[in-house]
Amino acid sequence: MKQSSKLLAIQTSGRHFYDITNQITDWVNQSGFKEGLLTLYVQHTSASLLINENYDPDVLVDLESFFERLVPDGDSLFIHTAEGKDDMPAHIRSALTQTSISIPIYQGKVALGQWQGIFLYEHRYQSHQRRVLMHVIGE
Numbered sequence: 001m002k003q004s005s006k007l008l009a010i011q012t013s014g015r016h017f018y019d020i021t022n023q024i025t026d027w028v029n030q031s032g033f034k035e036g037l038l039t040l041y042v043q044h045t046s047a048s049l050l051i052n053e054n055y056d057p058d059v060l061v062d063l064e065s066f067f068e069r070l071v072p073d074g075d076s077l078f079i080h081t082a083e084g085k086d087d088m089p090a091h092i093r094s095a096l097t098q099t100s101i102s103i104p105i106y107q108g109k110v111a112l113g114q115w116q117g118i119f120l121y122e123h124r125y126q127s128h129q130r131r132v133l134m135h136v137i138g139e
Contacts, residue, residue: 001137001138001139002033002137002138002139003135003136003137004031004033004135004136005133005134005135005136006027006133006134007131007132007133007134008020008023008024008027008131008132008133008134009129009130009131010023010120010129010130010131010132011127011128011129011130012047012120012122012124012127012128012129012130013127014122014124014125014126014127015064015086015122015123015124015125016121016122017050017052017060017063017064017119017120017121017122018119018120018121018122019054019117019118019119020118020119020120020132021054021112021117021118021119024038024040024110024118024134025109025110025112027134028105028109028110028134028136029108029109031136033105033108033136033138033139034105034107034108034138034139035105035106035107035138035139036104036105036136036137036138036139037102037103037104037105037136037137037138038102038103038104038105038110038134038135038136039100039101039102039134039135039136039137040100040101040102040103040118040132040133040134040135041099041100041132041133041135042099042100042120042130042131042132042133043130043131043132043133044094044099044128044130044131045090045091045094046087046090046091046093046094046122046123046124046128047090047094047120047121047122047123047124047128047130048093048094048097048098048099048120048121048123049097049098049099049100049101049118049119049120049121049132050097050098050101050118050119050121051101051103051112051116051117051118051119052116052117052119053115053116053117054115054116054117054119055115060119067093067096070096071089071092071093071096072089073085073086073089075088075089083124084125086123086124086125087124089123090123090124091123093121093123094123097121101118103118105136105138120132
């Protein structure tokens with residue numbers, strides 16, 4: 001068994017789903033692994049990772065609309081507002097989604113389904129430099 005890891009830096013421009021599929025699959029393809037497990041981990045508490053449809057952009061619009069309704073910015077329930085009205089909602093969105101994802105590598109490729117993509121979900125309004133640690137173990 002061998003291992004490899006790399007830090008992926010993603011510059012965001014505010015709350016949005018950022019498709020990072022190609023950056024990840026390119027790295028795995030270059031790594032030479034034929035079989036194994038890819039783990040992705042976002043090193044932040046106000047951003048998360050999702051696997052979802054990457055064909056119809058309406059899916060991402062609907063997801064954001066759902067989260068806006070579920071966790072509204074500026075809700076008077078929240079006392080943690082040190083960085084603005086999107087501060088606590090960003091943490092809740094992270095808690096409801098994922099900070100890490102594991103995906104098999106099968107026959108030299110990341111084993112995503114036909115319409116699946118990997119997204120960094122930025123929960124804050126402001127731009128941020130986000131870090132996603134990519135780690136693969138296998139052969």
